Amino acid sequence: MAEITLAQALNKAIDEAMAEDAGVFCLGEDVSAKQGGGVFKITSGLTEKYGEHRVRATPISETAIVGAAVGAALAGQRPIAEIMLMNFVGVCMDQIVNHAAKLRFMSGGQTNVPLVIRTTTGVGVGFGGQHSDMLEAWFAHVAGIHVVTPSNAADARGLMRAAIDCNDPVIFIENILCYGLKAEDPGPGYRVPLGKAAVAREGSDISLITYGRTVLDALAVADELAKEGISVEVIDLRTIAPYDEATVLASVRKTGLAITLHEAVRPFGTGAELAANIQEKCWDSLKGPVRRIGGTFSPVPFATVLEQAWIPNKGQIIGQIKAALGKG
Amino acid sequence: MSTIDRAKLLDIYTRTMKVNRTDEKFRSLLMQGKVAVMYYCVRGQELVSAAAMAALTDDDYVVCTYRGQGEQTAKGIPPELWWAECLGKVTGTCKGKGGTMHITYPEKGIMVTTGVVGSGLPIATGLAMASQNNGDGKVTLVSFGDGAANIGGFHEAMNMAQLYKLPVVFLCQNNRYGEHTAFADHTSSESISARAAGYGMRGVLVDGNDVNAVYPAVQEAVDRARAGEGPTLVEAMCYRMMGHFFGADFSYMPKEHLAEMQREDPLPKLRQVMLDHQFSEEELDAIVADIDAEIDGAVAAALAADLPGPEELAIDVFETPLVEAR
Numbered sequence: 001m002a003e004i005t006l007a008q009a010l011n012k013a014i015d016e017a018m019a020e021d022a023g024v025f026c027l028g029e030d031v032s033a034k035q036g037g038g039v040f041k042i043t044s045g046l047t048e049k050y051g052e053h054r055v056r057a058t059p060i061s062e063t064a065i066v067g068a069a070v071g072a073a074l075a076g077q078r079p080i081a082e083i084m085l086m087n088f089v090g091v092c093m094d095q096i097v098n099h100a101a102k103l104r105f106m107s108g109g110q111t112n113v114p115l116v117i118r119t120t121t122g123v124g125v126g127f128g129g130q131h132s133d134m135l136e137a138w139f140a141h142v143a144g145i146h147v148v149t150p151s152n153a154a155d156a157r158g159l160m161r162a163a164i165d166c167n168d169p170v171i172f173i174e175n176i177l178c179y180g181l182k183a184e185d186p187g188p189g190y191r192v193p194l195g196k197a198a199v200a201r202e203g204s205d206i207s208l209i210t211y212g213r214t215v216l217d218a219l220a221v222a223d224e225l226a227k228e229g230i231s232v233e234v235i236d237l238r239t240i241a242p243y244d245e246a247t248v249l250a251s252v253r254k255t256g257l258a259i260t261l262h263e264a265v266r267p268f269g270t271g272a273e274l275a276a277n278i279q280e281k282c283w284d285s286l287k288g289p290v291r292r293i294g295g296t297f298s299p300v301p302f303a304t305v306l307e308q309a310w311i312p313n314k315g316q317i318i319g320q321i322k323a324a325l326g327k328g
Numbered sequence: 329m330s331t332i333d334r335a336k337l338l339d340i341y342t343r344t345m346k347v348n349r350t351d352e353k354f355r356s357l358l359m360q361g362k363v364a365v366m367y368y369c370v371r372g373q374e375l376v377s378a379a380a381m382a383a384l385t386d387d388d389y390v391v392c393t394y395r396g397q398g399e400q401t402a403k404g405i406p407p408e409l410w411w412a413e414c415l416g417k418v419t420g421t422c423k424g425k426g427g428t429m430h431i432t433y434p435e436k437g438i439m440v441t442t443g444v445v446g447s448g449l450p451i452a453t454g455l456a457m458a459s460q461n462n463g464d465g466k467v468t469l470v471s472f473g474d475g476a477a478n479i480g481g482f483h484e485a486m487n488m489a490q491l492y493k494l495p496v497v498f499l500c501q502n503n504r505y506g507e508h509t510a511f512a513d514h515t516s517s518e519s520i521s522a523r524a525a526g527y528g529m530r531g532v533l534v535d536g537n538d539v540n541a542v543y544p545a546v547q548e549a550v551d552r553a554r555a556g557e558g559p560t561l562v563e564a565m566c567y568r569m570m571g572h573f574f575g576a577d578f579s580y581m582p583k584e585h586l587a588e589m590q591r592e593d594p595l596p597k598l599r600q601v602m603l604d605h606q607f608s609e610e611e612l613d614a615i616v617a618d619i620d621a622e623i624d625g626a627v628a629a630a631l632a633a634d635l636p637g638p639e640e641l642a643i644d645v646f647e648t649p650l651v652e653a654r
């Protein structure tokens with residue numbers, strides 16, 4: 001089988017969905033062929049196939065982009081809106097939180113909002129404070145939205161198809177540093193169900209629960225610690241909210257120890273919710289407190305040295321694991 | 329004399345009086361303490377909604393605001409469903425989960441009622457975009473007040489709608505107040521419709537108290553939108569004769585201006601137009617009596633209806649009901 005990058009996987013998933021359903025369309029800044037198919041080329045080649053109505057390049061108007069996606073979704077279409085960088089979602093939060101998330105509920109189920117909001121972010125590319133935040137907790141805190149992020153190319157293809165199929169709004173977070181990751185192409189029609197986590201690596205001593213780019217760090221750490229006889233189980237949530245509670249709790253009940261790991265800042269992050277829930281429901285199985293690893297509580301800095309100090313690193317993860325196991 | 333034909337005039341009159349009688353009934357129930365909910369009074373704006381809705385088909389889409397009773401009633405939400413929703417009953421349009429500020433009824437094209445000022449405009453562009461994408465010939469009308477013209481979403485939606493020539497009608501009901509702030513104190517331009525020029529869009533300013541001004545203007549905007557000629561911003565000058573919401577103090581509204589605006593009341597003017605067109609007093613009164621009877625029946629049914637059960641909290645959050653509302 002051929003290999004594809006995560007970026008190509010997303011493009012293939014969208015292309016395939018557009019070919020199958022005339023109601024699927026893309027909109028966002030710079031997305032059409034005239035502008036080169038998106039800043040990160042995710043929509044490259046689609047205008048040529050589907051025309052400019054189905055790959056709409058928009059003005060820099062985040063509120064109108066998401067608002068239009070909400071309206072089109074209410075009318076039965078399946079818009080895929082691109083908010084170029086996650087930090088810009090602040091501009092359109094009203095449309096996401098008050099409208100996309102709530103219209104199904106407030107209408108008593110008469111209408112639904114099957115839209116996907118694709119957005120990109122990531123620490124480690126030197127974009128500084130206004131282009132790098134992981135803001136998944138903002139959305140996880142609002143009832144009615146699915147929050148999804150892939151950590152590998154195959155999942156990216158499958159999760160994107162599932163997100164487009166979904167009859168609820170989905171925030172789809174793409175980490176810029178992951179776009180080049182390669183995997184075997186799972187092929188057309190591949191879907192990864194929303195709300196289903198992956199046991200990315202089985203282990204017996206401790207559960208490391210994470211998602212997105214930090215899954216790579218978690219797997220690397222697990223490899224390294226295996227050499228020392230420490231068996232780390234890595235859970236890739238894939239869907240951050242609503243998350244796969246059963247898989248998380250089963251893992252923790254097996255290992256008796258848990259660490260949550262994410263790129264977003266630690267205070268009030270999704271790791272806090274995971275930790276609290278694990279503590280409530282797995283108290284009898286826990287051998288120690290649930291630990292949390294997250295980004296530094298400061299804006300993401302520009303200077304490479306500061307940026308690398310900001311993001312959770314493998315050394316920190318190893319340190320926390322060893323401390324949890326009493327081997328620190 | 330009017331250029332509007334008799335059948336359409338009768339249609340607009342009936343819709344207008346439905347809106348007015350619904351408003352009167354709501355205020356009366358609130359005054360008597362029989363219900364205690366938020367209600368945004370539409371007294372003074374009945375004609376704008378009714379004439380605008382009369383320019384649409386059942387299938388056309390409408391996005392309105394918390395002060396949307398006029399659009400909702402005039403577009404044809406059955407009164408028994410509307411009242412039940414406003415009273416939070418399970419028999420309401422939205423099973424009591426929307427309420428007065430969030431009424432939805434897609435069967436008659438009422439797609440969104442938003443409680444957030446100005447946020448309906450971007451959504452309306454999206455409904456219109458869907459119609460343009462799939463060629464269904466529907467027009468979307470979004471109703472909003474003068475206050476909404478000052479949020480960013482207004483400008484983004486105007487620009488986008490004109491850019492793509494979307495089949496949308498922006499209907500600004502300029503009732504002279506954004507919450508408690510008078511028009512001149514919140515808007516730098518002399519009119520909202522003048523702003524259309526800034527987007528290369530067609531803008532029309534009409535007297536919202538005159539059926540012969542409102543209906544033809546909205547109908548033309550709808551026809552142009554349906555013909556692919558793009559959006560229009562119609563501004564109908566009217567007056568909110570009461571406070572922001574029912575029961576709110578409105579001493580900030582100058583008495584002299586209120587008195588002046590009461591002389592412009594659209595209802596006696598509309599009645600005169602009807603009489604000029606040889607409708608009899610008896611005929612017009614009989615229409616109102618029928619409307620009152622229907623509303624009384626709807627209110628009685630709504631008052632007697634069941635409240636939603638707590639299980640509803642887990643339903644309609646996502647497509648698949650939540651097992652546990654965490």
